[in-house]
Amino acid sequence: MKNWQIKTSLYLNYFVFAILLNSVGIVISKSINVYGVTEGNASILEAFKDLPIAIVSFFIASFLPKFGYKKAMMIGLGIVFFGCLGMYFGNSFLSAKLLFLSIGVSFALIKLCVYSLIGEITDTQKEHTALMSSIEGFFMVGIASAYFLFPFFYSQTDTNQWLNVYLFLCVFIFISFLFLAFSDLKTSAEVSQSSALEDLKASFQLIILPLVLIFVGSAFFFVMIEQGIMTWLPRFNQKIFSFSEKLSVQMASILAISLAIGRFLAGWLTKKISWSSIVIACSIISIIILFWVLPQLKITGDVKVIESLSEVPFLGFVLPLIGLFIAPIYPLLNSAVLSSLPKKLHAAMSGLIIIFSALGGTIGSRIVGTLFENLDGVKAFYFLTIPIGLLILFVLRIKSIINKQKTSS
Structure with missing residues (x-):
């Protein structure tokens, strides 16, 4: 398989950070x-x-190709290794803040490298879309693993038992570090003739392009949707469905x-259906699901805690x-825009993707968390239909701009 060492490194590092990055909902609940x-x-x-x-993405995106993708990923793994140790020994809300600070800094390095390298090791838009979707799909496998890994360390008698998960993750991070250290990640992108100032100017110039401007808005809205659901679903399960803490996470x-x-299927579907049709259809179906499920959820005074899977109501699965349906949106949007730009701009564009995705995740989670506290979980999730609707409008505009670029070239 062509470039198998590079691809394996990308999958492995993304998997590690999937577990760490998206454990935020679990740690919020804890x-x-x-x-x-x-x-x-x-x-x-x-x-x-x-x-x-x-x-971090803002300051290093344009500089990263010169620094080297391999070194950047190894530094990222080292930072988060000590962040996990700090959480284990600190055992406090402050330690949790510092842990996610280390995860954020490290993931910026990892994601910039992954997105930039995808453009380097693929030759066509279809190859780019397929690899982007499969890596993002593997990222979700890592997230799913987190929902089983963390509850495995839960204890009914010892409230600190769950912290042992961070020692396990330290071992996993160390293995990933060794694998990366012995992998060959040399690419043409690591050598550039332009100065750092020229690279930074290129990053700023990107934001004024109509395609890029509308796209970063789309990325912002999507991550607001995804993180709003993913971060707060464990708490939603516990508060609305009365699941036990362990069952809520599972x-x-x-x-x-x-x-x-959804992301693995997206890579296959794009060979047969246009990316924009998939994104729009998935967005509409997501709105329908929310408007069908949420009105049926009633908050009652019943305090009976559901402990087993057999007691979970039908809507708890739906x-x-x-x-x-929300899964294909992010990788397809990213791939469509990245593959329409020259490869020399992929690192800078990746930085913009990550910046606006991060802002969308923060704002979305903060809004949903505030609505949870002041209203209830059902009303909080209704809010998510707004960014989904806006996303559809933005996708239609992105499709129009890309089509114009193709006809003019």
């Missing part, structure tokens, strides 16, 4: 239950994760599995299946 913080205050963990992603894994399947 912070509320163990450290006694409110929903609104707990949602700040999303900002500790996403804002460093945005800031049931949230259905969302991650649905997202993984809501997470929205992941099948």
Whole structure:
């Protein structure tokens, strides 16, 4: 298989960070239950994760090709290794903030490298779309693993037992570091003749392009949707469905599995159907699911906690299946825009993708968390239909611009 060493490294590193990055919903739930913080205050963990992603991406995106993708990923793994150790020994809400700070900084490095390297190791738009979708799908497999990995360390008698998951993750990170250290990640993108100032100017110039401007808005809205659901679904399950803490996390894994399947299917479907048709259809179906499920959910005074899978109501299984339909949106949008730009601009464009995705995740989670605290989980999830509707309008505009570019070239 062509470039198999590079591709395997990308998959493995993305898998590690999928577990870490998207454990934020689990840690938010633990912070509320163990450290006694409110929903609104707990949602700040999303900002500790996403804002460093945005800031680091802004400053290093154009410089990264010169620094080297391999070195950047190894540094990222090293930073998050010590972040996990800090969480294990610190055992506090402050430690959780520092953990997600380290995850955010590290993931910015990893994601910039992954997105830039995809453009380097593929030759056509279809190859780019297929690899992007499969890597993002594998990312969702990592997220699903987190929903089983964390509850495995839960204990009814010891509230600190769950912290052992971070020692396990340290071992996994170390293995990933060794694998990367012995992998060959040399690409043409690591050698550039332009100066750092010229690279930075290219990044700023990108934002004024109509295609890029509309796309970053789309990325912002999508991540607001995805993180709003993914971060708060464990808490939603516990508060609305009265699932136990462990079952709430395990049931949230259905969302991650649905997202993984949806992204793998997207890579196959784009060979037969245009990317924009898939994105628009999936967005409409997602709105339909929310408007069908949410009105049927009633908050009652019943305090009976559901402990087993056999007691889970039908709607408890249906809501997470929205992941099948929101899954293809992000990789297809990213691939459509990246593959329409010259490869020399992919690192800078990747930086913009990550910056606006991070901002969307932070704002979306913060809004949903605040709505959770002041209203209820059902009304909080209704809010997500607004960015989905806006996303459809933006996708139609992106399609129009790309088609014009093709006809003029």
